[in-house]
Structures are given as structure tokens and as C-alpha cells.
Amino acid sequence: MLRWLRRLGQEALARIATFGRAGEVCFRALWGVPGWRDLPLLWKQIYQVGVLSVVIIVLSAFSIGAVLALQGYTQLARFSAEESVGLGLALVLLRELGPVVTALLFAGRAGSAVTAEIGLMKATDQLSSMEMMGVDPLRRIIAPRLWAGFIALPILTLLFNMVGIWGGALVGVDWLGIDAGAFWAGMQDGVDIGEDLGKGTAKSLVFAVIISWIAVFEGYDAVPTAEGISVATTNTVVYSSVAVLAIDFILTLVMYGDFN
Amino acid sequence: MRMRTIEISVGAFMLAGLLALVFLAVRVSGINVGTPADTYTLTARFDDVAGLTVRAKVSMAGVVVGRVTAVNVDAEYGQAIVTMAIDQGIGRLSVDTGAKILTEGILGGRYIGLSPGGAEEHLVDGDEITDTQGAFVLENLIGELVTRMGDS
Numbered sequence: 001m002l003r004w005l006r007r008l009g010q011e012a013l014a015r016i017a018t019f020g021r022a023g024e025v026c027f028r029a030l031w032g033v034p035g036w037r038d039l040p041l042l043w044k045q046i047y048q049v050g051v052l053s054v055v056i057i058v059l060s061a062f063s064i065g066a067v068l069a070l071q072g073y074t075q076l077a078r079f080s081a082e083e084s085v086g087l088g089l090a091l092v093l094l095r096e097l098g099p100v101v102t103a104l105l106f107a108g109r110a111g112s113a114v115t116a117e118i119g120l121m122k123a124t125d126q127l128s129s130m131e132m133m134g135v136d137p138l139r140r141i142i143a144p145r146l147w148a149g150f151i152a153l154p155i156l157t158l159l160f161n162m163v164g165i166w167g168g169a170l171v172g173v174d175w176l177g178i179d180a181g182a183f184w185a186g187m188q189d190g191v192d193i194g195e196d197l198g199k200g201t202a203k204s205l206v207f208a209v210i211i212s213w214i215a216v217f218e219g220y221d222a223v224p225t226a227e228g229i230s231v232a233t234t235n236t237v238v239y240s241s242v243a244v245l246a247i248d249f250i251l252t253l254v255m256y257g258d259f260n
Numbered sequence: 261m262r263m264r265t266i267e268i269s270v271g272a273f274m275l276a277g278l279l280a281l282v283f284l285a286v287r288v289s290g291i292n293v294g295t296p297a298d299t300y301t302l303t304a305r306f307d308d309v310a311g312l313t314v315r316a317k318v319s320m321a322g323v324v325v326g327r328v329t330a331v332n333v334d335a336e337y338g339q340a341i342v343t344m345a346i347d348q349g350i351g352r353l354s355v356d357t358g359a360k361i362l363t364e365g366i367l368g369g370r371y372i373g374l375s376p377g378g379a380e381e382h383l384v385d386g387d388e389i390t391d392t393q394g395a396f397v398l399e400n401l402i403g404e405l406v407t408r409m410g411d412s
Contacts, residue, residue: 040263040267043263043266043267043270044263044266046270046273047266047269047270047273050270050273051269051270051272051273054273054276090288094284094288152273154277155273155274155276155277155280156277158277158280158281158284159276159277159280161280161284161288162279162280162283162284165284165288184287185290187288187290188287188288188289188290189290189315189317191288191289191290192289192315193285193289193291196289197284197285197288197289
């Protein structure tokens with residue numbers, strides 16, 4: 001019984017210590033705000049996590065927009081309310097699916113890569129040799145990756161929303177024959193720039209912070225072996241996805257939850 | 261050379277994000293720049309607005325001529341005070357213009373329908389429409405029907 005209790009205590013202390021280390025890494029990396037000299041590092045990372053994710057984002061957004069329009073049409077046509085497809089599509093994408101799906105794809109596509117890269121650097125002693133040379137790896141390696149994530153994910157979310165709505169319009173208007181005027185006007189009537197676009201983008205900013213933080217910390221804290229890196233990469237994807245979905249619920253509750 | 265391609269593609273990426281933002285703001289949210297100048301404000305009191313919301317349409321003869329900008333309640337008289345912005349471009353409305361709460365389709369949202377009056381004087385910015393008719397609420401009608409059937 002006592003041993004069991006001790007195990008529990010050890011486990012809890014280890015978890016809390018992990019959180020503490022994660023906070024410290026994040027704080028120390030952000031404290032060294034990249035100066036003008038470090039900008040090329042940032043561009044390189046935005047290229048890695050942002051530009052290279054554009055293809056998967058565009059393809060997924062198009063499919064999701066098209067499917068939403070198709071499903072919405074078949075259901076709404078029963079009430080001859082096909083014109084509402086545009087509004088439903090825009091609201092679902094801007095408020096929920098855009099930020100969340102982009103964040104999940106980003107965690108899988110970019111977060112895992114960041115973790116694996118940093119983990120391998122640690123395993124091959126690149127991080128410690130940097131420290132030997134008097135270069136702070138937190139500023140040179142971690143900070144650009146964090147900032148790149150903060151910048152890239154909201155941009156990817158905006159692209160996702162645009163392509164999704166465009167894909168939905170292609171299916172709804174050009175293929176199923178919803179009246180184009182009613183489709184766009186219904187959307188413009190019901191979508192509010194602050195309430196829908198603004199809050200959706202704010203969500204994606206929160207997700208960007210969470211995913212980047214988890215990804216760089218898992219890499220930095222990885223056990224420096226081949227197995228350790230594989231565990232860290234898996235952890236990044238699993239923790240980010242679960243955190244994004246859980247926090248999305250809380251954010252939705254806070255943002256849209258005033259039921260009166 | 262390699263750094264150059266990276267920088268160019270990052271620039272293009274950010275530009276694409278900006279374009280997406282503009283597209284979402286203009287085409288999807290439908291913000292129109294610089295409208296506050298060419299509308300004027302009217303108010304109207306209704307007994308029941310039945311869930312009329314801000315941004316609902318104000319229409320005349322089926323054409324949208326304005327938007328609801330605020331819905332407040334006057335607790336003393338138990339009435340709703342609706343503030344609306346009317347487009348300047350439609351010309352002037354006479355003082356006995358009527359306002360009615362209508363429903364779009366069966367399940368659709370509420371909107372305000374204006375019916376023209378015949379008086380010489382015109383409504384100006386800040387005036388109140390006095391000839392109003394509240395929403396048609398099904399529950400009230402059913403309630404009345406039940407009471408009448410009980411009486412007879």
C-alpha cells in the first residue's frame with residue numbers, strides 16, 4: 001500500500017517537474033526574442049513548417065469543403081433550404097473545422113518533424129556542442145521554431161478556410177446548382193467578421209502556441225536514443241491532438257457560451 | 261541561392277495568408293467599407309419582436325433598405341425599442357410609414373417590413389416610426405383560440 005502510494009507520488013512529482021521544465025524552456029526561448037540578425041533562421045523555419053504544409057492544407061480543405069457542401073445540400077434540400085448551405089459551410093469552417101483540422105494536420109505534418117529534428121540533434125550531441133561553443137541552443141534552435149509555428153498556423157488556417165469555402169462553392173453552386181447570389185448573400189448576411197472570422201483566428205493562434213510548445217519541448221526533452229526520439233515524436237502528435245480538441249471545447253464555451 | 265528561394269516562398273506564403281484574410285473579410289463576412297456615412301437612424305417601438313436580432317433586414321416592398329442596429333427593451337412600457345439604419349439612397353419616408361415584424365419563410369429569421377404612408381412630412385435622422393405592428397406569435401393565437409372555445 002505504502003509502496004503504491006510512493007509510486008503515485010513519484011509519478012506526480014515527475015509530471016509536475018516535466019511541466020516546470022517545459023515552462024522554463026518556453027520562457028527562456030521566448031525571452032531571447034529573435035533579433036534582426038536571427039531573422040534568416042526564422043524564415044527557414046517558416047518555410048519548413050508553413051510553406052511545406054500548404055499542399056496538405058489545401059487538399060484537405062478542398063475535400064472537407066466539398067463534402068460539407070454535399071452533405072449540407074442533401075439534408076437541407078429536404079426542407080428546400082439549399083440556400084443556407086453557404087452560411088452553414090462558412091460558419092462551420094470559420095468557427096470550428098478550420099482552426100481545429102488545420103491544427104491537427106499541422107501537429108502531424110510539422111510538429112512531429114520539429115520534434116524529430118530537435119531530438120536527433122540532441123541524440124547526436126549537436127545541442128551540447130553548441131553550448132560548448134557558447135551558442136545558446138534555446139535561442140538558436142528552439143526560439144525560431146516556436147515563432148515559426150506561431151506565425152505559420154494562423155496563416156494556414158486562413159488558407160484552409162478560404163480553400164474550404166471555395167471548394168464548397170464549387171460543389172454547391174457549380175455542380176448542384178444552388179443559386180450563386182443566394183449562396184454568397186446568405187453567407188455574408190450571417191457571418192460576422194469579429195464573431196466568426198476573428199474568434200476563429202484567435203483559436204488558431206492558441207492552437208499554434210500549444211502545438212509549437214509541445215513539439216519543441218518533446219524534442220528538447222527526448223531521451224537521446226533512437227527509441228526515445230520515436231516515443232517523443234509519437235507523444236507530440238498524441239498530446240497536441242488531444243490538447244487541441246480539449247482546448248477547442250473550452251474556447252468554444254468561453255467564446256460562444258453565453259446562452260441567454 | 262537556396263536562401264533566396266526560401267525567402268521568396270515565405271514571402272509568397274505570407275502574401276497568400278493576407279489574400280485569404282481579405283477574401284474571408286470581404287467575400288464571406290461581407291464587410292462594406294464606408295457605409296456609416298450614407299445611412300440614417302430610425303427607431304420604432306413594438307409590443308413583441310419575437311426574437312428579432314441585430315443585423316436583421318429592414319425591407320420595403322421586398323427590397324432590403326436597411327439593417328437593424330440595436331434591439332432594446334423598455335421595461336416601463338413592456339415594449340421593445342428597435343433602432344435601424346436606413347439607406348440614404350432610397351429617398352425619404354413619410355412620417356406615417358408603417359413598420360411590421362415579419363417572418364422569412366416558415367422557419368426563417370424575423371425582419372422588419374416597412375409600408376409607405378401618404379403624409380407630406382418626412383422622417384429625418386433620429387425620428388420614431390409610430391405606426392407599428394408586433395410579431396405574429398403562434399402561441400398567443402392558439403391561447404386565444406382555446407379560451408374562446410372554452411367560453412362557447
